[in-house]
Amino acid sequence: MRAQVAVVGGGPVGMLVAAELAAYGVDTVLLESRADVSERPKATTLHARAVQCLARRGHLPAPAAPYAGPGARGARTGSPFHFAGLPGLFITAPETEPEPILKCPQARLERQFEERAREAGARILREHRVTGVVQDEEADGVRITAEGPQGPVVYDVRYVVGADGARSTVRERAGIASDTHPATISALMGAVRLAEPDALAPGWHRTPRGWIVAKGDAEGMTHIRTLNCAGAHADRHLPPTQEELRREVSWIAGREIAMGEARWLGRFSDFSRLARTFREGRVFLVGDAAHVHFPIGGQGLSTGVLDALNLAWKLALAVRGEAGPQLLGTYDAERRPVARRVIENTRAQLALMRPGPELDALRGVFSGLLAQEGAQGHLGGLISAQDTVLPAVLPARSGRSCPSAGTFLHNAVLTTSTGETDVIRLLQGGRPLLLLLGEKGAGHREEARDWDGILRVVRARPTPDVPYEALLVRPDGYIAWAPGGADLADALSVYFAGGARTACR
Incomplete structure (x- = not known):
């Protein structure tokens, strides 16, 4: 076939x-x-x-x-999150984007x-x-x-x-x-019915022996994950048992925690x-x-x-x-x-999550950083991948680089001849987008004629939310080209076939 x-x-x-x-x-x-x-x-x-x-x-x-x-x-104000189990991180996004x-x-x-x-x-x-x-x-x-x-x-x-x-x-x-990096810790997971529902409160629990993360569900089960930093499990491919999970949770918590029904038992590690x-x-x-x-x-x-x-x-x-x-x-x-x-x-x-008093000071420093707006920007961008900038595609021998190429074009309202739309809706067809803004942008139209079968070409009014006269936008939302670097036709010939020019002419 x-x-x-x-x-x-x-x-x-x-x-x-x-x-x-x-x-x-x-x-x-x-x-x-x-x-x-x-x-x-x-x-x-x-x-x-x-x-x-x-x-x-x-x-x-x-x-x-x-x-x-x-x-x-x-x-936005942002969505609360955590870094290494420490609260205080907020993941933000421009207000015209989804949550x-x-x-x-x-x-x-x-x-x-x-x-x-x-x-x-x-x-x-x-x-x-x-x-x-x-x-x-x-x-x-x-x-x-x-x-x-x-x-x-x-x-x-x-x-x-x-x-x-x-x-x-x-x-x-x-x-x-x-x-690869070998496993250095052991961790368990499972959904259990606690004998005493209040024995383990929802949330992140750090003790001198490790971590327990607990979360309830609509069926009255408690979803548990444990982290034991004493070392990797002797055979991390063996399936865990309910009794093993009970012993591990009780040992980390420092008190007996009884469990009834258990489902979805599994183990994982920090192998990478x-x-x-x-x-x-x-x-x-x-x-x-x-x-x-x-x-x-x-x-x-x-x-x-x-x-x-x-x-x-x-x-x-x-x-x-x-x-x-x-x-x-x-x-x-x-x-x-x-x-x-x-x-x-x-x-x-x-x-940061490893137990021990020698790390308490470091955790305190990070907790302070999470409370500062600047740290939220860096760590939030790191976790959410919003700080990703793609490497240059045009060859260095072109002698010019576009400072905006490789950055993400956030959503913005655009006014076209057919009415108002936005970046998200223009990309939903899956075609690369050539966005021409105002009369200056229209001047780039002829450069792209050879790629008309591939591109979606849209003319819109200039807007301060898109401070360019023209943009070539990939289907995934990243900018492939903007004025200030190589010619548009050079960029198009690197990304797409069918043009009469090449980037290394």
């Missing part, structure tokens, strides 16, 4: 890749070993940049319109993305376990072998996206090496992995297949979502023959540094 792209792994990240590719008209097949969506409680947090990018692709609602005034550069933190169970997102993938025409094959991934240089493709309910299945595809988790078969079969490349030929890695870190700060799901949204439009253009010569190479260059920063900041947070 054949397809243009195979996605291996049907968690929320893999389903999002499939939904995006299919929406672009790419013949996409997704292979997932599970028969259905797992109800096991996992991630529940989407941070601001992931929320903003999902809104631009129509997966989440845009802010209600209309809204008035030049307030796009203002900020900066979205709480949504991972299973719900997975179902939503799967529904959109199927509606767009993607083939979703559940109970298909991938066993082989072989790139064929002569055929310019990849052969995927899998075991399905009816026996072996073989797919010949042009590209493969590995979204198959921390123990990725795609990563292993593609021969992609990783840099960063693939040395997110691309090997025609094979790409996204989400946990590319990077794994200690789950503090709720950054894992958001990082995987941003991987998917960064890769999908580029891969779709490549399949359609509309990608510029450097476009696919930008995926690894843009996403690996972000994943490395996530691993580093989670390791820093864990260092």
